[in-house]
Amino acid sequence: MRRLKIAFIGAGSTTFMKNIVGDVLHRPALKDAVIALMDIDPERLAESEVVAGKLVRALSTGTTIETYTDQRKALDAADFVVVAFQIGGFEPCTVTDFDIPKQFGLRQTIADTLGIGGIMRGLRTVPHLWSICADMMQVCPNAVLLQYVNPMAINTWAIAERFPSIRQVGLCHSVQHTAAELARDLEIPVAELRYRTAGINHMAFYLNFERRLPDGSYRDLYPDLLAGYRDGRYPKPSSWNPRCPNKVRYEMMTRLGYFVTESSEHFAEYTPWFIKQGREDLIEKFGIPLDEYPKRCVEQIARWKEESRALGNQSLDVGESHEYASSIINSVWTGEPSVIYGNVRNNGCISSLPQNCAVEVPCLVDGNGIQPTYIGELPTQLTALIRTNINVQELTVKALVTEKREHIYHAAMMDPHTAAELDLDQIWSLVDKLTAAHGDWLPRWARA
Numbered sequence: 001m002r003r004l005k006i007a008f009i010g011a012g013s014t015t016f017m018k019n020i021v022g023d024v025l026h027r028p029a030l031k032d033a034v035i036a037l038m039d040i041d042p043e044r045l046a047e048s049e050v051v052a053g054k055l056v057r058a059l060s061t062g063t064t065i066e067t068y069t070d071q072r073k074a075l076d077a078a079d080f081v082v083v084a085f086q087i088g089g090f091e092p093c094t095v096t097d098f099d100i101p102k103q104f105g106l107r108q109t110i111a112d113t114l115g116i117g118g119i120m121r122g123l124r125t126v127p128h129l130w131s132i133c134a135d136m137m138q139v140c141p142n143a144v145l146l147q148y149v150n151p152m153a154i155n156t157w158a159i160a161e162r163f164p165s166i167r168q169v170g171l172c173h174s175v176q177h178t179a180a181e182l183a184r185d186l187e188i189p190v191a192e193l194r195y196r197t198a199g200i201n202h203m204a205f206y207l208n209f210e211r212r213l214p215d216g217s218y219r220d221l222y223p224d225l226l227a228g229y230r231d232g233r234y235p236k237p238s239s240w241n242p243r244c245p246n247k248v249r250y251e252m253m254t255r256l257g258y259f260v261t262e263s264s265e266h267f268a269e270y271t272p273w274f275i276k277q278g279r280e281d282l283i284e285k286f287g288i289p290l291d292e293y294p295k296r297c298v299e300q301i302a303r304w305k306e307e308s309r310a311l312g313n314q315s316l317d318v319g320e321s322h323e324y325a326s327s328i329i330n331s332v333w334t335g336e337p338s339v340i341y342g343n344v345r346n347n348g349c350i351s352s353l354p355q356n357c358a359v360e361v362p363c364l365v366d367g368n369g370i371q372p373t374y375i376g377e378l379p380t381q382l383t384a385l386i387r388t389n390i391n392v393q394e395l396t397v398k399a400l401v402t403e404k405r406e407h408i409y410h411a412a413m414m415d416p417h418t419a420a421e422l423d424l425d426q427i428w429s430l431v432d433k434l435t436a437a438h439g440d441w442l443p444r445w446a447r448a
Helices: 014-025 042-059 071-075 089-103 115-139 152-162 174-186 222-230 247-256 280-286 292-309 325-334 380-402 406-414 416-421 424-441
Strands: 005-009 034-038 064-068 080-083 144-147 167-170 193-200 203-212 218-220 338-345 358-366 369-372
Touching (some): 005 014, 071 115, 089 292, 115 406, 115 416, 115 424, 174 222, 193 380, 247 380, 325 358
Parallel strands (some): 034 064
Antiparallel strands (some): 358 369
16 A cells, blocks of 8 residues: 655744644554655754654654655655745844834734735745745645645735645634633633634634533523623633733624634734824733744744753653644545635635635545635625735735736735835835845845
């Protein structure tokens, strides 16, 4: 019987690789897989090889771990391709995405999905994703691409435009993580929740959010969430990041009627209402963590350096994560069905959004692949808000596909937060400064 092959591009992201590979090794049907780890950094790749090897030994599987610095060789004959990388890294590119906008008075929190930081990240990232797809077309055209790279919606949209035959899904953990956060606030077991979400990545909404009762019926939990926020019981202090109190999302629930799936620190920079010049009261009231992503990067780099020193002697936690990759691989490989939330080309799943945009919807996964489910129209207020983000995504993809630099300016013009803070001349100057600073990290046509 032919052995399953999983290629992991960007395997130098050791902690994330550990989660995905560990999940795969827990699946009995996948335990004899060949896992090809690929990264351009030999040192990081070697660290990941050590971690993967320890996982294989700890779980006593027949998995074979291979390592490559050559992308096409790693992809050769793969059945599944997992991608997780950051083009330009924390330094210089993420630092640039934060520092130059601040010169114009434009402050950000995460800057990896939307906004001027998300646009720049998309311009850096999509060309390399296209290179992976081009190699896949040559050496593994039927493989399923599991894409864990931001900006997720821009990436998914751009891949579908240039490589429509590639079977792809963009994967994020915001739906399942937010459900767990809300269950913690409500003090109920997450296993008792029933919900359905839809929208775009980082701006999908729980269209229903219910609890299963002992008699088998379900109770709407939105009244509890609203009451808890209004009397100050929710949100509870974050157990994982005290800098992010999660008030923005609760506030938006009171305005829109639905809870959004991505964090408050993300959502604050997707809209024009929370980060405003001269309004420090809003920053304090909603606990908005400005410059949050650079702080996390510094902490994560320091933590990884400490952990990597102990690789030789340290035992590994071999528990399972909440990522969808192993579930998808298992379902497609064995035919055993599962349901995930995936980012895919819309194709009418959400009828109130453009056909060609990337949407995040429930998907059935089995031997036939990843099959998105039909949602229909979203509530009008959700559609309107989501469209403001789709405008930026569409123009960024248009810039990439047509190689027309003017669309970069157009994307920045349409960004809700950027437009709320800067005038047109400032936006033009900001784009020029950023593209000049990024230099060779951007495709030639995009440089100033």
